Amino acid sequence: xxxxxIRTVLAAIVLTASTASAGGLHLPLRGVRSLERAGALVxxxxxxxxxxxxxxxxxxxxGDGKRALLFDAAYVxxxxxxxxxxxxxASNLQPGHGIPTLxxxxxxxxxxxxxxxxxxxxxxxHRYSTEDTTGSMTFVITxxxxxxxxxxxxxxxxxxxxVTRLSHVLTTTACTTAVCDPTDASxxxxxxxxxxxxxxxxxxxxxxxxxxxxxxxxxxxxSPVRVSGTGTLAVQIPTAMMFSxxxxxxxxxxxxxxLPPMVRAGVEVxxxxxxxxxxxxxxxxxxxxDAITIxxxxxxxxxxxxxxxxxxxxxxARHGKTSFAPSIGxxxxxxxxxxxxxxxxxxxxxxxxxxxxxxxxxxxxIIGFGGGYEAEGWQxxxxxxxxxxxDVDVSVSDAAVLQQAPLRDPPTTVPINAGRYESMxxxxxxxxxxxx
Numbered sequence: 180x181x182x183x184x185i186r187t188v189l190a191a192i193v194l195t196a197s198t199a200s201a202g203g204l205h206l207p208l209r210g211v212r213s214l215e216r217a218g219a220l221v222x223x224x225x226x227x228x229x230x231x232x233x234x235x236x237x238x239x240x241x242g243d244g245k246r247a248l249l250f251d252a253a254y255v256x257x258x259x260x261x262x263x264x265x266x267x268x269a270s271n272l273q274p275g276h277g278i279p280t281l282x283x284x285x286x287x288x289x290x291x292x293x294x295x296x297x298x299x300x301x302x303x304x305h306r307y308s309t310e311d312t313t314g315s316m317t318f319v320i321t322x323x324x325x326x327x328x329x330x331x332x333x334x335x336x337x338x339x340x341x342v343t344r345l346s347h348v349l350t351t352t353a354c355t356t357a358v359c360d361p362t363d364a365s366x367x368x369x370x371x372x373x374x375x376x377x378x379x380x381x382x383x384x385x386x387x388x389x390x391x392x393x394x395x396x397x398x399x400x401x402s403p404v405r406v407s408g409t410g411t412l413a414v415q416i417p418t419a420m421m422f423s424x425x426x427x428x429x430x431x432x433x434x435x436x437x438l439p440p441m442v443r444a445g446v447e448v449x450x451x452x453x454x455x456x457x458x459x460x461x462x463x464x465x466x467x468x469d470a471i472t473i474x475x476x477x478x479x480x481x482x483x484x485x486x487x488x489x490x491x492x493x494x495x496a497r498h499g500k501t502s503f504a505p506s507i508g509x510x511x512x513x514x515x516x517x518x519x520x521x522x523x524x525x526x527x528x529x530x531x532x533x534x535x536x537x538x539x540x541x542x543x544x545i546i547g548f549g550g551g552y553e554a555e556g557w558q559x560x561x562x563x564x565x566x567x568x569x570d571v572d573v574s575v576s577d578a579a580v581l582q583q584a585p586l587r588d589p590p591t592t593v594p595i596n597a598g599r600y601e602s603m604x605x606x607x608x609x610x611x612x613x614x615x
Contacts, residue, residue: 206566207504218521222387223397227282234385245614246615247614249283249613261599292324352367367417374434403438414427434474461504461523466500509521534573562607
């Protein structure tokens, strides 16, 4: 039985890893059932997707030889509309993306449950970039276990590996002195960084406790994740006359950033056997991660007057702050059916001055609902949701996203993100879970 579960999970990972991607900004959701309840699924986590909701929830699957399998797939699309101070407009033309989640669990003895699976976060490398991230992908391979101390108390933990393929394009200026015009289009120098990081370990721990059969308490802590590695850097030489004979030496570079630690807690009550209500809180410590860093290694522009010009390290500052997302979710389980709905309000993790065209973050209202079939160990259903972001106005005095000038020292110049931003998310997904 153990071999069957392991083979199933590994096969799913191999088949879906090439399509796992993330786009848009981070949402406090972790799967289709979580979407249905707007993220209020911590104390009530009880299936194989507890690997990401709260690993202690795996303890509900205990029983020697008992198994559980889960597959869900979500589609996330973000609209973005931008109006610059001079009236120029831009919109997000990138398509949405699919996020698969697969997991399996197996009971060992009467109290231990082991599990494994793969998912991609409802997240985005856009939060760590300045222009284009087409071709980037992230997925998380997770192994976990839970132990039922008794009928009331369950504890769990996971080990994770975040696998990323990052493809970042940003436009810089090839100004070499402080007196050149940073808005000169002929000095535009596009940099394309491609990097793969196959080892970015992390983990989580969780607990659930039932003081009474009708009440469940739960909490989980997710560690930070450090993504870093070497890759390649392609430089598009500017069209300005001074670069007419220029060439590029070298193509090595590294890119690094940190994902923040998170804390989640919830209380679920069951006033009736078929009704569940959970109130939860998601806290994400975005003030901890450092800047996003692109470090060229020996890359330089040659055959140009005054050169060669080595490319300096590019540091994209992120003045993040802790975000809070209180949520409430309700599930009703009549005979052969289940229905749910939820609401969450998430505060912004990004100061207005750091908002840019592909990093639109603000306070948001999240609404989700769904339902489906439930009988004989099966749950088959669907959920949809929206996240409505508050409009953001970035003034010239507040704008803090700087145009990068890696050929001069210091390698930053003028702010480029002033304007008005409007955005929303549309999310939908299908879920199939089986216990046997």
